[in-house]
Amino acid sequence: MFGAENLSAILLTIKLASVVTVLLLLIATPIAWWLAHTRSWLKPPVEAVVALPIVLPPSVLGFYLLVAMGPNGPLGQVTLALGLGTLPFTFTGLVVASVFYSLPFVVQPLQNAFGAITPGLLDAAATLRAGPWDRFFSVVLPLARPGFITAAVLGFAHTVGEFGVVLMVGGNIPGQTRVVSVQIYDHVEALEYGQAHELAGILLAFSFVTLLLLYAFNRRATILAR
Amino acid sequence: MTEIAARFRQHYPGFGLEVDVHLPARGVTALFGPSGSGKTTLLRLIAGLEKSPDGLLTIGDDVWQDAQHFVPTHRRPLGYVFQDARLFPHLDVRRNLEYGLRRIDPAARRVALDEVVDLLGIAPLMQRMPERLSGGESQRVAIARALAVSPRLLLMDEPLAALDQARKQEVLPYLERLHDALKIPVLYVSHAIDEVARLADHMLLLDGGRVLAQGAPADLMTRLDLPLALGDDTGALIEATVARHDEAYQLTEVEFPGAHLLLPGRPAAIGHRVRVRVLARDVSITLTAAAQTSILNILPATVTGVAAVSASQNVVALDLGGTAILARVTRKSVDALGLRSGLGVFAQIKGIAILK
Known part of the structure; x- marks a missing residue:
């Protein structure tokens, strides 16, 4: 009943969303921490940039990422210099694009969670012999746990749900970039409504x-x- | 460890702090001053929670900050009690207490957790989460948590200021027990003179980010050139010894250099030291000793100074023969009695508070 193509698309989607979620938690945590505590004038512009994917049409974001990752784009130059080739139409390219696309959904819950922690608690921890990393793991992490869970779930779900960006930078390569949302589009194009329904x-x-x-x-x- | 030397110069928008002090590293030293005088900033600088670029701080032989070194807060052997208890909300009382304890070298543990728990009376609270503690309980746990790291210096930032009067009376006795039971020097920030009178052995007076004076609280409180003597709750602090009990009238006589006073009740056994406080507004002055009066304590005194508090009120410094007290009188009375330095008078004392 279940086609091999559909199964492959589902597995690829899960893999993509998992890798992206892990990367996003690592990348978004310092950004969210900075945004929650800085008094710099840079805060509003950075917040605006992080939030852009929420309002931008995915095709616009995908277009710029495609150009940036292409052989003449800044990202493409770097990956070529590193001997990695160019990223468009590869799984890695999809990961990079998804990280940008889902960033606000991870940064914002973390920023709110960090902002809700009384700053005085970290001072208290410092007077109780906890160094900076120790303070993060023993005070910040447990108190921001609901924020981390929300961030991880939203980052994962949002990556699963992306379509336009994938189509722009990933194309439609079975087993490599053909995720569930793209597969559904293909089925509908081919009038395979049963498969699409599934x-x-x-x-x-x-x-x-x-x-x-x-x-x-x-x-x-x-x-x-x- | 004999002395704390601190030199800081710190400027914030609208506020500057400039101190260069040597403080005794024993007993309780009160950092006293009005709001905005810089006492909390000074405490935070000493803890390393605030950084003054060209500061200097030595505790005994240990350098915590100089031109080359800045020991970060978590490496300084101190305990810190904040005005708001700042207990970790995700840990129960026991794990709050163990938070610091676990992070010190076992060989450096000189204060036993059980002892601290007993001292502060928090044994029944060990399993509770901080949100289920009253303000007074939270503050007692916070004090215990700071002591559990066996600090060589305890910093307390107005630990009673966030509590109402009843909770204050609940926590104060524990602070006094601490003072007597532990040999840890304490820097105690306060703007409440009654706390200083009860707890402090030494006092640093701050105003506008500068040091006005330091010395024994009893001396500073009766100096007319300092703002302390001009406040509403101003008065003298006297270290006295219990000399006699009057069983028939249930009174106690205490002695101190130059005089003795009668107090109601039996605050302590004969020979014990007590701290008594005589508020300036409870002292009146006569030129001759009144013979028929209900006031028990009438002492011969010499006027040593007169200062204006307001357009109508004056404060008069009196010497009882080695011990100074203050009297709050109207300017009209000062003129009517011709009060001036050197004049022999009688001080009538209506009320005396025993502090401990």
Whole structure:
């Protein structure tokens, strides 16, 4: 009943979303920390840049990323110099594009979570012999845990749901860049509505259950925090 | 460890701090001054929570900051109690107490956790989360947490200021026990003179980011050239010894250089030291000793100075023969009695508070 092509698209999507989520947590944490604490004039411009993917049409973002990662673009020059070739129409290229595309969905929950931590607690931890990293792991991480969970879930789900950016920079290469959303598009183009229904239904159910769990968890976290 | 030497010059928008002081590294030293005088900033500089680029700080033989070194806060062997308890909300009381304890070298543990828990009376609270503690309980846990790291210097930033009067009275006795039980020097920031009177052995007076004076609290409180003597709750602090109990009338006589006073009740056994506070507004002055009066304590005194508090109020410094007290009187009375330095008078003391 389940086509090999559909299965391959699902596995690829999960792989992409997982890699992107891990990378995003690593990249977004310092950005969110800086945004939550800085008084620099650079804060509004940086916030605006991070939030751009929320409002930009994916085709615009995808277009610029395609140009940047191409052989004459700044990113492309770097990857060529490193002997990695160019990134468009590769899985790596998709990862890079997805990181930009989903960045705001990870940065914003983290920024809110960091901002909600009383700064005095870190001073208190310092007077109790905790160094900077120790303070992060023993105070910030546990207190910002709901923020990290929200950020990871939204980053993952949003990456699963991307379409336009993938099409622009990844194309439609089976097993490499053909993720679920693109596969659905192909099925519809080929009038294979049954196959499309199958995948679309899975995505719908996945997204609903994910958001349901997230909101249920956040509700519990707020109740516990009282 | 004998002395704390601190030199800081720090400028913020609208506020500057400039201090160069040597403080005793024993007993309780109060950093006293009005809001905005720089006392909390000074404490944070000493803790390393605030950085003054050309500062100098030595604790005994240890350099915490000079031109070459800046020891970060987490490497300074200090304890810090904040005005708001700042307990970690995700840890229960026990794990809050253990947070610092676990991070010090076991060989450096000189204060036993059990001892601290007993001292502050928090044994029944160990399993509670901070959100379920009252203000007074939180502050006692915060003090215990700071002591559990066996600090060589304890810094306390108005630990009672966020508490109401009842909670204050709940925590104060624990601070006094601390003072008596532990040999840890304490720097205690306060703007409440009654706390200083009860707890401090030494006092540093700050105003506008500068040091006005330092010395024994009893001396500073009766100096007319300092703003302390002009405040509303101004008064003298006297270290006295219990001399006699009057069983029939339930009174106690205490002695101090130059005089003795009668107090109600039995605050302590004979021979014990007590700290008594005589507020300036409870002292009145007569030129002759009144014979028929309900006031028990009438002492011969010599006027040593007169200062204006307001257009109508004056404060008069009196010497009881080795001990100074203050009297708050109207300017009209000063003129009517002709009060001036050197004049022999009688001080009538209506109220005396025993601090400990």
